[in-house]
C-alpha cells in the first residue's frame with residue numbers, strides 16, 4: 001500500500017467544503033487550496049497571478065523531486081505558512097521507528113516541506129511490489145481528470161531513500177488505530193501534484209506529528225474516516 005497512491009492512495013478529503021459545493025473552483029482555491037479536492041488550484045492560482053511553487057513536472061530533476069527545486073518557500077498564496085526548519089525535529093517515536101516532532105510550537109495551518117522522493121510512473125507501480133503496508137513510502141495524488149469515480153494515481157513519489165532531514169514529511173507516522181486517530185494533527189494538502197503536510201491545529205512543542213494515511217494504506221486498518 002502507498003499513502004495516497006494505488007494502495008496508499010492518498011488521503012482523501014474529509015469534507016467537501018461549502019465553497020466548492022456551491023461556488024466555483026476559483027473561489028475555493030483563493031479561500032484555501034487545501035480544501036478544494038477536485039479543483040486544479042495550482043493552475044487557477046497561477047493564472048490569477050499568485051506566486052505558486054513550481055509543479056511536479058517543472059521541479060523534477062533526474063527523476064527526483066526535491067523541495068528546493070519547487071521554490072515552495074518563495075511562494076505567496078492564501079493560507080501559505082511555511083514552517084521554519086528549526087520548528088521540526090526527527091527523532092525516535094513511540095509509535096514506529098523515527099517520527100517527526102514539533103521542536104517549537106506550531107500554529108494551525110503551518111505548512112511542512114513537500115514530500116520528496118523518486119518519481120514513479122504508473123508503469124513502475126505496476127512492476128514493483130508496492131502492496132505491502134510496512135515500510136511503504138510512496139505518495140500518490142489522485143487523478144483529477146477523473147472528476148467522478150475512483151481516483152487513480154497520476155504521479156507518485158517514493159520517499160524511502162530521500163531520508164535526510166530536509167525531507168521531514170517522509171518521517172511522519174500515520175494513525176493505525178482509532179486511538180491514534182484521536183492524535184492526528186496533520187492533513188495532506190496537494191498542490192501541483194505535490195503533497196504538503198499541514199497542521200490541523202496549534203501543536204505544542206514536543207508533540208509527534210501524525211497524519212491519517214487514508215483508507216488504502218494499511219491492510220489491517222481502514223483509516224480514520
Ligand SMILES: C[S@@+](CC[C@H](N)C(=O)[O-])C[C@H]1O[C@@H](n2cnc3c(N)ncnc32)[C@H](O)[C@@H]1O
Pocket residue numbers: 095096097098099133134135136137169170171172173174175176177180
Ligand atoms: C512514511 S514512513 C514513517 C517513518 C518511519 N517511522 C521511519 O522510521 O522511517 C511509514 C512507515 O512507518 C511505519 N509506521 C508509520 N505509522 C505507524 C503506526 N501507526 N504503526 C506502526 N507502524 C507505523 C510503517 O512501517 C510505515 O510503512
